[in-house]
Amino acid sequence: MNTDALARVTVDTVVLAVRGAHLHVLLTKHAGRWGLPSTPKTPEESLAAAARRVAGEIGEPLERAHLEQLAAYGEPGRDPADHVVSVAHLALVPDGRFEHQRDAARWWVVEDLARGEGPPLELDHRRIVDDAVERTRAKLEYTTLATRLLREPFTVGDLYEVYCAVWGGNPGDKANFARKVRRTEGFVIPTGTTTPHRGRGRPAMRYVAGPATALRPPITRSASEP
Amino acid sequence: MNTDALARVTVDTVVLAVRGAHLHVLLTKHAGRWGLPSTPKTPEESLAAAARRVAGEIGEPLERAHLEQLAAYGEPGRDPADHVVSVAHLALVPDGRFEHQRDAARWWVVEDLARGEGPPLELDHRRIVDDAVERTRAKLEYTTLATRLLREPFTVGDLYEVYCAVWGGNPGDKANFARKVRRTEGFVIPTGTTTPHRGRGRPAMRYVAGPATALRPPITRSASEP
DNA sequence: TCAATAGTGTCTTTTAGACATTATATG
DNA sequence: CATATAATGTCTAAAAGACACTATTGA
Numbered sequence: 001m002n003t004d005a006l007a008r009v010t011v012d013t014v015v016l017a018v019r020g021a022h023l024h025v026l027l028t029k030h031a032g033r034w035g036l037p038s039t040p041k042t043p044e045e046s047l048a049a050a051a052r053r054v055a056g057e058i059g060e061p062l063e064r065a066h067l068e069q070l071a072a073y074g075e076p077g078r079d080p081a082d083h084v085v086s087v088a089h090l091a092l093v094p095d096g097r098f099e100h101q102r103d104a105a106r107w108w109v110v111e112d113l114a115r116g117e118g119p120p121l122e123l124d125h126r127r128i129v130d131d132a133v134e135r136t137r138a139k140l141e142y143t144t145l146a147t148r149l150l151r152e153p154f155t156v157g158d159l160y161e162v163y164c165a166v167w168g169g170n171p172g173d174k175a176n177f178a179r180k181v182r183r184t185e186g187f188v189i190p191t192g193t194t195t196p197h198r199g200r201g202r203p204a205m206r207y208v209a210g211p212a213t214a215l216r217p218p219i220t221r222s223a224s225e226p
Numbered sequence: 227m228n229t230d231a232l233a234r235v236t237v238d239t240v241v242l243a244v245r246g247a248h249l250h251v252l253l254t255k256h257a258g259r260w261g262l263p264s265t266p267k268t269p270e271e272s273l274a275a276a277a278r279r280v281a282g283e284i285g286e287p288l289e290r291a292h293l294e295q296l297a298a299y300g301e302p303g304r305d306p307a308d309h310v311v312s313v314a315h316l317a318l319v320p321d322g323r324f325e326h327q328r329d330a331a332r333w334w335v336v337e338d339l340a341r342g343e344g345p346p347l348e349l350d351h352r353r354i355v356d357d358a359v360e361r362t363r364a365k366l367e368y369t370t371l372a373t374r375l376l377r378e379p380f381t382v383g384d385l386y387e388v389y390c391a392v393w394g395g396n397p398g399d400k401a402n403f404a405r406k407v408r409r410t411e412g413f414v415i416p417t418g419t420t421t422p423h424r425g426r427g428r429p430a431m432r433y434v435a436g437p438a439t440a441l442r443p444p445i446t447r448s449a450s451e452p
Numbered sequence: 453t454c455a456a457t458a459g460t461g462t463c464t465t466t467t468a469g470a471c472a473t474t475a476t477a478t479g
Numbered sequence: 480c481a482t483a484t485a486a487t488g489t490c491t492a493a494a495a496g497a498c499a500c501t502a503t504t505g506a
Contacts, residue, residue: 007267009233009300009311041233043309047300072298072313074235074273083269085235085311087298142368157458176496178459194458201457202503217494220442383485402469404486420485427484428476443467 007074007083009041011050012125014070014132015060015091017107018149018165023136024107025129027121028058035122036129037105041087051089058105066092066148070132078124086123090132094151111168140166142218144187147209153191155204156181163219171219180219186212233300233309235267237276238351240296240358241286241317243333244375244391249362250333251355253347254284261348262355263331267313277315284331292318292374296358304350312349316358320377337394366392368444370413370435379417379432382407389445397445406445412438 014036015026027034039054041047047069052062067089074085110133112118113126121129139145146162147154156178163171171177181187188207195203240262241252253260265280267273273295278288296314304310336359338344339352347355365371372388373380382404389397397403407413414433421429 006232007235007269009235041300041311043233044302046302047298047311069297071295072273074267074313076270076272085267085273085313087300087311155458173496173498175459175461175498180495199457200455200505202459204458216446381485399469399471401471401486401488406468408486425484426478426482428486430485 007085010038010084010086011041011047011054012036012038012086012088012128013051013055013062013067013091014088014129015055015062015093016110016132016136016149017093017095018162019095019107021161021165023110023133023165023168025110025113025132026055026058026060026105027108028105029103030122033122034108034119035125036088038086047087048089051091055091060093062091062093066145070128070135073124073128075124086128088128088132090135092136092145092148094149096151137166137221141220142215144184144209144212144215147188150209152208153193153206154208155195155206156188157204159188167221169221171221177219180217184212184215186210187215233311236264236310236312237267237273237280238262238264238312238314238354239277239281239288239293239317240314240355241281241288241319242336242358242362242375243319243321244388245321245333247387247391249336249359249391249394251336251339251358252281252284252286252331253334254331255329256348259348260334260345261351262314264312273313274315277317281317286319288317288319292371296354296361299350299354301350312354314354314358316361318362318371318374320375322377363392363447367446368441370410370438370441373414373435376435378434379419380434381421381430381432382414383430385414393447395447397447403445406443410438410441412436413441 017024017026026037028037030038037054037058039050039057041050045053048067051067055062070088070090072085072087078084078086108118110129113121113129114133120126136145140163146159146166149162149166150158157174159181160171160174160177163177187210189210191206191208193206195206243250243252252263254263256264263280263284265276265283267276271279274293277293281288294316296316298311298313300311304312334344336355339347339355340359346352362371366389372385372392375388375392376384383400385407386397386400386403389403413436415436417432417434419432421432
């Protein structure tokens with residue numbers, strides 16, 4: 001067997017969450033440099049399992065989170081020291097759990113990284129984060145994945161804010177958005193309860209995620225932004 | 227370094243084409259068994275370059291074809307003999323070129339494979355082909371990729387037939403389809419020429435692919451099928 | 453009471469889909 | 480001429496989008 005064909009295969013996980021009004025990505029510090037959670041792929045473990053494991057190891061368990069494969073990265077020279085192929089994954093988690101270990105792992109605002117205001121990242125991890133964010137933005141158009149970024153139960157207003165945070169702009173008129181969400185069968189299921197007082201205003205109906213995965217018709221980014 | 231983490235990385239390419247009224251996939255025979263064109267990934271070569279190379283080696287050059295990464299496959303035990311991670315790619319080529327070498331490589335009708343009428347494939351290649359076909363079907367809805375399955379110049383009728391072949395059903399009324407295609411800016415560009423006589427009927431206007439990649443609004447599969 | 457947020461109604465414009473009509477070729 | 484295929488026109492129903500209105504809370 002040609003040993004040239006052997007490579008180190010690593011599994012990287014881009015964990016995204018909406019915190020406040022901003023999309024965040026979870027990074028870890030490794031030998032003094034920030035980068036994605038990364039782990040070697042072993043023969044006994046699937047790619048997805050490795051992706052879940054490495055996120056759990058830095059404090060963000062993905063048992064019930066959305067996880068999908070993003071892409072494999074194998075450009076020559078992406079790791080100057082070795083022949084490494086990374087299989088990147090994308091995880092969407094609700095906000096709230098992860099706060100500790102600020103020195104070894106913390107959330108970064110995606111927009112800050114994109115503007116170059118964050119730390120430089122290992123290897124091509126900046127590119128991988130960009131790809132993950134773009135995939136997420138696109139998938140919010142035609143899938144129900146936005147609900148995976150919320151803790152249940154949630155309101156239609158919460159869902160609207162997720163779209164705003166991920167897209168960095170609003171998905172059109174709030175009232176039309178709400179109608180669209182409720183009209184799409186299987187997107188959200190009413191719990192029959194309403195929010196307790198959080199500030200002023202009429203209490204909102206609360207929902208849990210429904211069984212639908214596709215969004216037809218889609219919620220498009222090209223909508224006007226009043 | 228942990229040698230457990232070393233794996234054989236292979237690059238597989240699913241080459242799809244529309245021939246006659248059916249979607250076909252290009253397979254090669256390897257040690258008596260049919261499977262996808264596959265090659266080891268080397269440190270000097272990118273994943274995409276390896277995917278192009280291996281298709282070229284069996285007689286289907288991909289220089290101008292659409293090529294995208296499909297997914298990485300790394301389930302434990304998918305290759306009983308070894309720790310192999312395969313990075314599969316999807317290529318869409320126009321019909322016409324590849325005919326020779328029927329013993330070592332040939333086109334198979336995708337629907338026949340799906341019905342179990344084709345040969346058994348190596349490893350999990352059947353699954354990879356299924357994933358590639360589903361990706362292609364989905365992408366025809368919201369991208370202009372259908373033009374990559376045609377030799378230029380083509381007619382709107384040709385494009386309609388591509389949709390029929392890939393989806394295994396028609397994408398709604400032909401007249402409405404034609405209007406939609408022409409109305410979408412950058413999808414097709416008229417050449418000013420028309421088809422010479424091919425059978426009877428009015429000659430059709432001919433087009434080349436335009437610069438647009440996204441299709442907004444999409445051409446949906448859920449359309450009625452008269 | 454007002455301010456703030458949630459939710460509904462309604463009007464206009466756009467689009468989809470069905471289907472009829474016109475156009476241009478061959479035999 | 481008839482017939483086949485290409486392209487356009489038209490009608491109706493559905494959907495998107497703008498925006499006014501009602502509902503329900505806290506201050």
